Every structure is written in structure tokens, then in C-alpha cells.
Amino acid sequence: MKSVFVYCEVENKKIAEISQELLSAGKRLAQKLGSPLEAMVFGNGLKDIAKQVAPFGVDKIHLADDERLEPFRTLPHASIAKEILKKEDPQIVLFGATSVGRDLAPRLASALNCGLTADCTILDIGDHYVNKEKKEYKDLLYAIRPAFGGSIIANIINWDMHPQMATVREGVMKKEIVDENYNAEIESIDVDKILKDEDLILKIIERHIEESDVNLKEAPIIVAGGYGVGSKENFDYLYQLSNLLGGEVGGSRAAVDAGFIDHNRQIGQTGITVRPKLYIAAGISGAIQHTAGMQEASLIISINKDPEAPMNKIADYVIEGDVSDVIPKMIKYYKKNAK
Secondary structure: OOOEEEEEOEEOOEEOHHHHHHHHHHHHHHHHHOOOEEEEEEEOOOOOOHHHHHHHOOOEEEEEEOHHHOOOOHHHHHHHHHHHHHHHOOOEEEEEOOHHHHHHHHHHHHHHOOOEEEEEOEEEEEEEEEOOOOEEEEEEEEEEEEEOOOOEEEEEEOOOOOOEEEEEOOOOOOOOOOOOOOOOEEEEOOHHHOOOHHHHOOOOOOOOOOOOOOOHHHOOEEEEEOHHHOOOOOHHHHHHHHHHHOOEEEEOHHHHHOOOOOHHHEEOOOOEOOOOOEEEEEOOOOOHHHHOOOOOOOEEEEEEOOOOOHHHHHOOEEEEOOHHHHHHHHHHHHHHHOO
């Protein structure tokens, strides 16, 4: 039975969060196929890395541990991954839609002469009938992603190339531990037998890493604004409310396009996917492109002067009114009554 493979990104001997999300998604696909889940992990000083990977239900870890593999460089990682994939011939291979995944996955797809679907938000398994061939293909990867600027959702199927490859956006897959004591087989990769001199021509002399000061994915409370907020100045009310509640401020694509808020705070299919305990949607109409990125919030409050706004239909509570009136009142009431 052909496997589901996940390429795991490693930084400072830790598996990236996107890779943990992919392992969970890969496990769900593998269970539907009745096949094993396998991971490719490349880096340096990774003797205990299996403890981070195996609990997600990984059956086998292809481990390449060498000082030349960290920090990430495209050529050595691509060469090792290509050899593993050629040998193991998996059915599905998943990468994060990160700077690393977007660099590595297309190179491997070209080397293996297979298809690649980028920036997926949903993965599933299904069948497909090809009229021209009068043939039904079973157990294909349904790679589902927004297209045409998020105006439609495309279901992309690759029935005549192998393996089926996809990159997946950060935050869209839910992390799920299968078993903290899950036992994974570890296969050590002999890097010296694979790498050639031309794989190591690029040298990293110095690195500068600046951490983002915005962490919407981990925020328990998010106050998000849309075009209906009206202006960048009105967004100051959202920041005030967010600070009082101990949360973060986000925005819809319309608010970002209007210049009301920075792109790194955009929530939705073309932004970040979040799952906070409380999501306050201020002046957001609720188009599918936005709700796909926040609909799993535990509690949703919609503030909108349009009673027919789509956001109101998925909200737990709806406040009908103008954002510029409602938010200041919420701030005043909270200051008065909070202990």
C-alpha cells in the first residue's frame, strides 16, 4: 500500500507548526486510504526529533541528520527528498505553503515529472471518472484551494501523474495528537551517498531572523474589522477594545485592500486561518473568503448595520448598529464593569 508522505520543516531542532498541522492532515488521508503515514525530516542534531513527530501517528520517519542540512538550503534538501521519493514511490506528498515549501515542492515536482497543487485549504480523498478514457480512478487526492483571488473554490484532481503533491496553507489544518507514545520506525539516510559537490555550492555566511510581532493564530480573542469599519482611524477603536480584552486585531481582505490594516493581520482564505475562543467581527459582511478563515472560532459576535449580512448567519450573537457607535460603547461598558 503506497504511503502518504509529509516533508517536515525544522528550525533549531524543532518541527515547524505547519509541519505538525500537515502530519495531522496526512494521518487523516492515510486512514482513509488504509496506508501508512511517513515523514521526511532533514536537519542537524536530530537524535530526539522522533518524539516530536511520532505522536501525530507517523509510522515511519526518513531521517537525514547532517550539519550541512541546517539551516535550510534548497539543493541538498531537494536531492535527498528526490532520492527518498523515487525509492519509496508514495501516493501523496504534502509540503507547507511556506517560503521553504514553495521553494522545494516545485523543484521536486519537476524532477519527478508529477503535478503539484499550491496553497490548498482542504484535502480529501475521492474518486474521479474520466469520460474520454471511460475509466474511474479510485482514491485520488482532492486538492481544494481558492482561485481567481478567492472568488471561487477549485477542486483540483491529478489522476494521471504520480505522486500527487500539494502545498498547504498555514493554520488551515487542525493539529491532532494520535498517541503520545506512538511508535515510529526510523530510517537513517546516508547523506554522503546522495549529496554531490554541486548540491553544496551555496554557502550561508550569516542569517538575520526577525520574529513577527503579530501572532493571530495563538490569540484567544480576536477583534476583526472589515470595510464597514470605515477608516484606518476607526480601527483605533478595535485596537482599544482588543487591548482591554487581551486579544489581537485582525481584518478582512477588503479592509487590507482599503489600507485600514496591515496585510500581516489579514484573516481568510488569502490570509491567516484562526480558531480563537472569541471572534468579534466588526463591519465584516461575511463573504466565504473570510469566513473560511475564522468559522471554527468557539464564539462569534457580529457587529453590522446590515441585518442580512452573511456573517450574522454564522454568529452566535449579532449586534445591529454602526461599528463607530457600538465599539466605543463596548469599550466604555467594559471599563466600567470589568474588575
